Amino acid sequence: MPSKGVQVFAYIAVPDCKIELSVPGETVTFSEQRKFWSRSLEVESSKIRSLLDKRGRFTFKIFHKGTQLTEQWIDVNALTGNASGGTLEKISKTPSLVVRDRGLIISYGLYEAGKGHKASEIHVLPNKHQCYITISPDYASWIGRLAPVGSPAENKPFHRLVLPAAHDVGMNSMESTEALLKKVGGAIVSTLIGDRLPKQREAISQLANTLSKDAISKIAPNIVYSLAITQKDSLETMLRIGARYFEFRPARLHRAVISCGALPDKLYFQHGAIPGMAYDEFLKGVLAFLRANPTEIVVVQLRWDGVPDECARPSDKEKKEYLEKALKDPAGGNGEIVAGGLDDMKKKSIAQLRKDKKRLIMLDMVDSLSTYTDEGNATLNGDSMVQALPKVLTPENQKGKAFVNIQCQATASNIPKAVVHSIIEASVTNSLLLATKGICDSKMLPWCRDNVLQVCLLDILVVIMNDWIDGATAHVCFELSKQRLQK
Structure with a gap:
């Protein structure tokens, strides 16, 4: 039957x-x-x-x-x-x-x-x-639980920790994109998605023979949701789940839409050319959380992978102005928190970072070791990602790197046939990126639990990153951090 x-x-x-x-x-x-x-x-x-x-x-x-x-x-x-x-x-x-x-x-x-x-x-x-x-x-205060103020664990290096990370933190809602589509129409979605990756451009090209531009326009919000939204919780909730590392790609809106007035002209998280969370709101939210949770430390790295040239990147001066404004905001700390850097992350203990008030570590395109590849993560079952881990995480590869980033999320949006099917049937329940969540986590996270202690060097910070950040990812990181602090 x-x-x-x-x-x-x-x-x-x-x-x-x-x-x-x-x-x-x-x-x-x-x-x-x-x-x-x-x-x-x-x-x-x-x-x-x-x-x-x-x-x-x-x-x-x-x-x-x-x-x-x-x-x-x-x-x-x-x-x-x-x-x-x-x-x-x-x-x-x-x-x-x-x-x-x-x-x-x-x-x-x-x-x-x-x-x-x-x-x-x-x-x-x-x-x-x-x-x-x-x-x-x-886990609003999980670092405090593992390394309470005054404890021996607090004097261990910060880089002993294993930090949960929300992949593409800025793509946690459709607020920015919906405002844009409402103003300029859904036809622009081909530009926003087509500028992302060659494989997605290939899929869009295939769709030209299947759907009219008008048809694509009508389902534009669902297309964006299926291919770009990677989180669904507020920033505060992601932090409470346990996330302590974020990569943020701040840039201005795409040239094709910046003048339409749909959104303020400022920096947004950019998923290719698709705008997400505003950078100033992100900084404000992280600092508010740190002020409310004085034992916690958050690492933020600025990157621009996949952001097209049509989305202008901020100058060093502008990046500094955004950060200084956030640090001075009473809602974000008002002097209670100071921004640290790469040396602070690599060389200081948890206790020293707290004493120096450097509980927000800001990095800018530092040289890290990532397990992500466009080919390996373009999977629907996670097998290629698991198989790559021991090959990538060798002592030789880790030496000299700022940290290790183990990426658990698959990128099915790099598989043209999957993209085509996803766009044709785009709806509010069939996110292509969510299709692989359970199956990949059930393979990647047990591997991390059982192998990170052996394959990752003790003198380097480890990050475990995931789409749709969840309690299993956070708990694996918590247990690994506990074990590394005891060594």
Whole structure:
């Protein structure tokens, strides 16, 4: 009988928690801690009583000490494969839940697979809906927990830590892009996406024979969401989840749209030519968090990878002015925080950085060792990324680098066929970048947990970066940091 699968990936890092999953005719529970768990459930038409309506509900519930904290659901059509309705219908409506009275955070998301697609018997995109769920501690002060003020651990070098990182932090909402599209129209999306990467330009070219420019214009917001949005939480929530390293690409709007007046003429995070979070708001938010959490330290690196020439980069003077203004803002610190640099990060202890008030480390295109490659990360199952890790993370490669950046996120948007399918079927639930979240995390994060201590040098900072930053990524970094501080 017809059915549609839902693949669930889960991770629990908090005691006394339980995840309950259900589809018509089946309920599954998971409560084991520190285990990367995966289970496939089927919404089967034979288990749905109605003869005409073959939609069955996929639901998950989270319990802590017997109390239900949340219930999320979506209806899955066993005949067509479509998923609709419910709390999981829009990615933007699934922010992480910060349960402050219990000190935990629930992160989750759903990718709607539709029917899936095949090419030469290999799935271009998943044919099962993908759901990930993590339950982790509220890590607003996790560095303080590991290295309390006055403790021996505080006197260890800062570079012993392993920092969780939110990949493309500035692409956490559609606010800037929607303002732009409203002013200039969706036709501009071809310019914004086409300037990103050669593989995406190739996909856009293929689409010219499939969709009219008017058709692309109408679904423009969904196209951008599918190919560019990599986070869905506020900056504060990402920091509470545990993120302590961010890469930010500040630049001005693309020349083709800068004069339209849709957005103020200032620096924005640029995903290619697609604008995201404003740079001044990012700095203000990070500093406000640091002021509220005096044991914490955040590293920010400015980069311009993939930003086209049509998006003007700031001068050194302008970068300095943005930072100085943020540091002087009463909401961001007002003298309580001083910006540190590369030498501070590499040579000082946690205690010294706190004493010097250098709890915001600012880097600018420093030489780091990254595991990311356009080819290796262009995957739908993560195998090529895992296979590359021991080849990249050799002692020789690490020597002389500012830090090591292990990137867990796949870049399916570099696969032309996947981009074409994603754009044609673009919707609010089928982000191409979310399609690989669960499967890649279930391989990359266990590898990091089991190997970072052996392969990464103790005298170099380690960053573990991910799309849709979550509690499993943060917890792996927390445990690795604890072990490295004990050495």
